[in-house]
Amino acid sequence: MSAQPIANPYLPYEAEIVERIQETPDVFTWRLRFVDEQLHQQYEFQHGQFNMLYQFGVGEIPVSVKNREQNLLTHTIRVVGRVTKAMAELKAGHRIGIRGPYGRGWPIQDCTGKDVVFITAGLGCAPAISAIQHVAECRTCFGRLVIMQSVKHRSDMLWQKQYDEWRQLPNTQVLLAASREKTNWPNWERGRVSVLFEDAIYDKQNCTVMLCGPDGMMSGSARMLAELGVPEEHIYLSLERNMQCAIGHCGHCQFGSAFVCKDGPVFSYPEVKEVLGHRGF
Amino acid sequence: MSRSGFLQYEKFNQLFSQLQSAGYGCVGPSVIDGAVQFGKISSVAQLPQGIELTVKPGSVRVAKGDHQRYFAWPNGAQGIKPWLYRSRELLWRAEQTEQGFVFNRPEVNAEPIAFIGARACDLAALQLQDLHFMYGDYPDPFYSAHRNALFIVGVNCSHTGNTCFCASTGDGPEIQSGFDLLLDELDDGFIVRFGSEKGLKIFEQLELTPVSAEGHVDAKAQIAEVIAAQERALLHENMHANIFSNLDDREWDSVAEKCLACGNCTMVCPTCFCHREVEVQALDGKSSQHIREWDSCFNQDHSYIHGITIRDETRLRYRQWMSHKLGSWRDQYDRTGCTGCGRCISWCPAAIDFVAEANLIAGDS
Ligand SMILES: Cc1cc2nc3c(=O)[nH]c(=O)nc-3n(C[C@H](O)[C@H](O)[C@H](O)COP(=O)(O)OP(=O)(O)OC[C@H]3O[C@@H](n4cnc5c(N)ncnc54)[C@H](O)[C@@H]3O)c2cc1C
Ligand code: SF4
Ligand code: SF4
Ligand code: FES
Numbered sequence: 001m002s003a004q005p006i007a008n009p010y011l012p013y014e015a016e017i018v019e020r021i022q023e024t025p026d027v028f029t030w031r032l033r034f035v036d037e038q039l040h041q042q043y044e045f046q047h048g049q050f051n052m053l054y055q056f057g058v059g060e061i062p063v064s065v066k067n068r069e070q071n072l073l074t075h076t077i078r079v080v081g082r083v084t085k086a087m088a089e090l091k092a093g094h095r096i097g098i099r100g101p102y103g104r105g106w107p108i109q110d111c112t113g114k115d116v117v118f119i120t121a122g123l124g125c126a127p128a129i130s131a132i133q134h135v136a137e138c139r140t141c142f143g144r145l146v147i148m149q150s151v152k153h154r155s156d157m158l159w160q161k162q163y164d165e166w167r168q169l170p171n172t173q174v175l176l177a178a179s180r181e182k183t184n185w186p187n188w189e190r191g192r193v194s195v196l197f198e199d200a201i202y203d204k205q206n207c208t209v210m211l212c213g214p215d216g217m218m219s220g221s222a223r224m225l226a227e228l229g230v231p232e233e234h235i236y237l238s239l240e241r242n243m244q245c246a247i248g249h250c251g252h253c254q255f256g257s258a259f260v261c262k263d264g265p266v267f268s269y270p271e272v273k274e275v276l277g278h279r280g281f
Numbered sequence: 282m283s284r285s286g287f288l289q290y291e292k293f294n295q296l297f298s299q300l301q302s303a304g305y306g307c308v309g310p311s312v313i314d315g316a317v318q319f320g321k322i323s324s325v326a327q328l329p330q331g332i333e334l335t336v337k338p339g340s341v342r343v344a345k346g347d348h349q350r351y352f353a354w355p356n357g358a359q360g361i362k363p364w365l366y367r368s369r370e371l372l373w374r375a376e377q378t379e380q381g382f383v384f385n386r387p388e389v390n391a392e393p394i395a396f397i398g399a400r401a402c403d404l405a406a407l408q409l410q411d412l413h414f415m416y417g418d419y420p421d422p423f424y425s426a427h428r429n430a431l432f433i434v435g436v437n438c439s440h441t442g443n444t445c446f447c448a449s450t451g452d453g454p455e456i457q458s459g460f461d462l463l464l465d466e467l468d469d470g471f472i473v474r475f476g477s478e479k480g481l482k483i484f485e486q487l488e489l490t491p492v493s494a495e496g497h498v499d500a501k502a503q504i505a506e507v508i509a510a511q512e513r514a515l516l517h518e519n520m521h522a523n524i525f526s527n528l529d530d531r532e533w534d535s536v537a538e539k540c541l542a543c544g545n546c547t548m549v550c551p552t553c554f555c556h557r558e559v560e561v562q563a564l565d566g567k568s569s570q571h572i573r574e575w576d577s578c579f580n581q582d583h584s585y586i587h588g589i590t591i592r593d594e595t596r597l598r599y600r601q602w603m604s605h606k607l608g609s610w611r612d613q614y615d616r617t618g619c620t621g622c623g624r625c626i627s628w629c630p631a632a633i634d635f636v637a638e639a640n641l642i643a644g645d646s
Contacts, residue, residue, distance in 0.1 A: 008386045009419040010372040010571070016381070035381075056375055056382050057562035057569040080587045095381035242586050244558045247419040250573070251555035252583060254605065256525075257612035262418065274525060280597030 009247050012054045012097030013039055018072055020092050023158055026079045028088060031072040034098065043073065047131035048105030048238060048266045051075070052246045054097030058086045062243045062261075064127040065101055073098075076126050076158075102246045103265050106131045106210055107236060115143035115202040119221055121150045121193050121213030127238040127265065128212040129159070136166050143207070145169065146200045150177040150193035150213075154185060175199055193217060194224060204229040210266075211237040219277030222269045235269040237276075255281055286489025287496060289470040290349070294325045296397070296434070296462075299486040305395035305432050308364060310357050312343050317357040319364075319398070329354065336442040336623065339632030352398060352466050355442030356622055360403035360551030361396055365427040366410060368575045372423075372558070376568045391426035397434040399460065401453030402445075402622035404435060406551030408459060412614050413554050432479060435460035439503040441510045444623030446636055449514035452620040454507040465500035472500055513623070513636045515607075516644040520617075523643035524608040528600065532642045537596035539631045544577030546625035546635070547602065552610075552618045555583065578602055607639055 019031040034040035045051075045065045053075065054060045061083045066074045079088045090096065108131055116135050120128050135145050147166060151157050157176070167174040167187075175196040177189040189195050193213070209225055211218045218237045226232050241260040244250035253260035256275040258267065275281040288296070297307055301323075309322045312329045322328070333346035334354035346353060374385045399407075414424035438445075438454035447453030456463055461480035465472040472492050475484040517523070547553045557576040562569040576583060578601045584591035592598045610618030625635050 008373065008422050010573075011384055011386055012373075014381065014383055054375070054571075056377075057560060057566065059560045060558065060571075097375065097382075097384060240586055241591070242582075242584055244556065244573075244576075248417050249414065249419070249421060249554065250557065250576070251553075251578070252557070252576075254601075254609070256604075257609035259613075278528060280528075280592050280594075280600060 010099075010245070012052065012060070012099040014095050015073075015098045017090055017092050017094050017096065020090070023076065026088075027076060027158060028079075029066070029074055029076045030096075031069065031074050032096070032098065033072055035095070043101075045101040046105030047108055047134055048127050049101035049103050050127070050246075050265065051098050051100030051102070052243075053077075053087070054099075055083050055086045055090075056095070056097075059083045060097070060244075062102075062246060065130065066126050067130045067133060076129075100246070103261055104263065106238075106266050107208065107268075108134060111135070111142055111208045113141075113143060115146065115207035117146040117148070117200065117202050117207055117209040119148045119193055119209060119211050119213075121217045125149070125212045128210060131210065132166070136169055136172070139169055139171060143171070144202050145172040146175070146202050147173065148175045148177070148193055148196040148200060150179060150191075150196070150217075152178065152180045154178045154181055154188060173199075173201060194221065197224065197228070205231070207234060209235045211235065215239070215277055222273075222276070226269075232269045232273070236266055237269065237272070238265045239267065239272070240265065284484075285472050285474045285492050286484070286487065287470055287492045288464075288473050288487055288489055292488050293351075293471070295487050296483070297324050299483050300395040300397075300432065300434075303432075303483060305393045307395050307397055309397035310352075315343055316341050317343065317354060319357050319359060319396070322397075325351070334440075334442070336444050336627040337632075338444065338626050338634050339629055341627050348468075350439070350466055350468070352436045352438075352464070353440050355438065355440055355445050356400045356402060356624070357398070358624070358628070359549060360622065360624075361399055361407050361431075361433075362410060362551050364394060364396060365407075365431065366414060366424050366554065367427070370423050370573050372571045372573055374568055374570050377566075389423055389426040391430040393430040393432065394427075395432040395434060399433050399435045399456075400438055400622075401435075401456045402447045402620040403551055404433070404456055404459040405447075405450075405452035405620040406622070407433075409552045409614060409616075409618060409620070410554065432483075433460045433462075435463045435476075437463065437465045437500070437504055438507050439466055441507045442623055442627070444513065444626040445511055445621060446513040446515060446623060447621035448508045448511045449518075450617065450619055450621035451518070455504045465503075467496055467499055472496055513626075513634075515619075515621075515636055516640045518617075519611065520639060520643040521608045521611050523645070524604050524639075527642055528604075530642050532638065533596045533600050536599055536633060536638050537594065539633055540595050540599050541631055542579045542595045542598055543630060544579035545628045545630060547577035547579060548575065549624040549628045550606075551622060551624070552606075552620065553577070557582070578605070603635070603639060603642070607643070 014035040015032045021029040050062045050064045052060045241253040243253045246261045248259045248262040310317045311327045328351045333344045335342045375382045414421040435456040460476040463474045475481045555576045556573045606618040
């Protein structure tokens with residue numbers, strides 16, 4: 001018998017919750033620090049990548065890296081079920097487990113000098129936030145910045161203040177839509193995200209579009225953008241699938257031929273077009 | 282062709298004793314609960330000698346045969362998979378301390394195992410599992426440890442089953458590579474070859490006699506007979522395009538009417554790799570084990586994301602299984618995920634014929 005400790009890609013690392021921010025009744029943000037200081041300093045991520053977060057005794061879930069702020073890793077989590085409910089109970093000083101970052105993020109490095117368009121739907125859209133922030137922080141590195149975000153109700157909008165700040169930036173457009181809102185509000189359209197397409201100003205031939213939201217919204221938007229003249233290979237989207245391992249082993253995240261955990265979660269539209277929006281994938 | 286020798290039946294147990302003295306635990310086939318199953322065995326006496334194994338869609342029967350052979354049956358209920366990629370594996374433990382919990386990695390106890398009786402379809406499947414678990418960006422330490430401690434005694438098939446179609450997938454019945462020792466069984470013993478240094482070491486310890494000229498001829502002839510006897514065949518080697526252009530084919534509905542979504546096919550398939558991770562907390566709440574267990578795309582949970590089950594109908598789950606095996610697997614690993622072993626057909630309680638379904642859905646080019 002040979003028994004030895006082994007390198008184990010499944011093994012998370014201990015991390016401490018430094019701060020917990022309640023964003024809305026069912027959304028909270030953690031600022032985290034790895035217990036191992038060296039690991040904490042070394043940790044790097046690309047915008048759009050995710051971590052597996054572990055709750056003691058309950059389980060692991062995939063969560064996008066929101067950002068690194070004041071040298072702390074931040075994650076924003078919506079409480080939906082078993083693991084996230086247990087996570088919501090934790091307080092500053094408690095420990096969780098983290099392994100990552102995993103997957104392929106947004107192609108930010110290829111966007112220099114081009115117009116950058118974000119189209120997001122749903123609550124928060126964490127996978128896109130760090131990328132938007134990056135483009136917003138260096139307004140001269142990129143062309144125009146266009147942000148289109150839709151929610152059901154105006155009150156679902158996370159980080160409203162952040163969006164208002166982005167609206168003030170030069171060469172930047174922030175367009176918002178609420179699909180179930182009955183009254184008119186300044187800066188808001190009523191309807192789905194596609195009602196915003198007409199008002200968005202960007203160079204369709206020289207842009208990168210990044211989509212994040214429900215599959216139906218992404219496949220519909222990608223098709224419309226292609227019809228409007230955006231080359232398909234300049235359209236990117238971030239997918240969400242059941243994930244158990246995050247390292248291409250468990251098979252749960254398969255999307256046609258792709259393993260969303262390692263080949264994605266960000267894909268170019270042509271890579272996934274064959275099955276995107278097709279029931280059962 | 283590598284050096285070969287003949288091992289008479291009377292000397293066959295030498296294989297076991299030599300492997301054992303080299304430190305291997307022997308795993309081989311026996312008749313258990315009316316099927317041929319692999320387990321730890323210690324001598325030839327436990328092998329399924331003189332049996333007849335009849336497999337057809339939805340049925341596996343073992344009876345006494347009118348011969349004295351040990352491997353005169355198509356293949357066992359499982360391939361090599363459960364010995365390497367185990368149905369349940371502890372990945373790590375979290376333990377409470379005063380500062381908060383810490384993670385502990387388990388030790389991997391990789392007991393050297395000699396797998397006796399691997400078939401061509403099993404070895405082809407092993408190669409696929411190697412690609413999946415060992416040669417990706419994140420080599421799996423558990424699989425790798427078991428794999429590196431494995432000794433393989435392959436057997437060329439002398440009998441085909443009604444559900445076998447390895448000739449049409451190009452994986453059998455003759456073993457080309459991937460073995461340490463290889464056996465061709467004749468009426469009074471085995472032609473033995475080696476395929477590795479480990480194999481050579483054992484080979485040299487066996488009391489072998491020269492193989493007769495007829496012996497070689499008979500061995501070739503029985504492989505040719507197996508090929509000729511296989512009735513089932515996939516119509517095309519590459520069905521990827523046809524499957525993905527027929528995602529809405531009516532046949533998916535027809536097969537779903539028969540399918541119980543039990544997942545038996547994925548459990549016996551030697552290439553399926555899906556698993557779930559589960560958490561088992563100790564009763565005192567002080568520690569928790571993180572375990573992986575085999576899972577199946579036929580389970581509803583497999584495609585669950587909050588609020589939606591992506592494959593909420595059997596039709597979509599059957600389509601996932603077949604389109605993965607014969608379609609998307611090609612993009613992932615440059616070949617299909619099916620090695621023609623026929624187990625998914627034999628062990629299907631609804632007797633669904635995977636080959637017939639594939640030919641119906643993706644047969645016409
Ligand atoms: C790449 C990626 C990035 C994500 N980023 C975020 C984020 O930044 N913030 C956030 O709040 N949520 C994010 N999610 C979704 C988050 O993983 C799920 O909400 C979470 O897994 C739900 O777990 P639960 O146990 O509370 O829910 P339950 O409904 O009880 O789910 C049970 C189990 O199913 C699986 N599961 C359920 N929903 C999902 C899902 N959407 N994706 C993957 N597995 C799921 C998990 O294994 C979960 O434990 C992301 C998902 C993916 C795939
Ligand atoms: S799909 Fe069926 S025939 Fe093919 S390898 Fe798997 S179990 Fe064997
Ligand atoms: S998705 Fe289905 S067919 Fe593919 S490996 Fe997993 S269980 Fe097997
Ligand atoms: S999450 Fe396990 S394979 Fe992608």
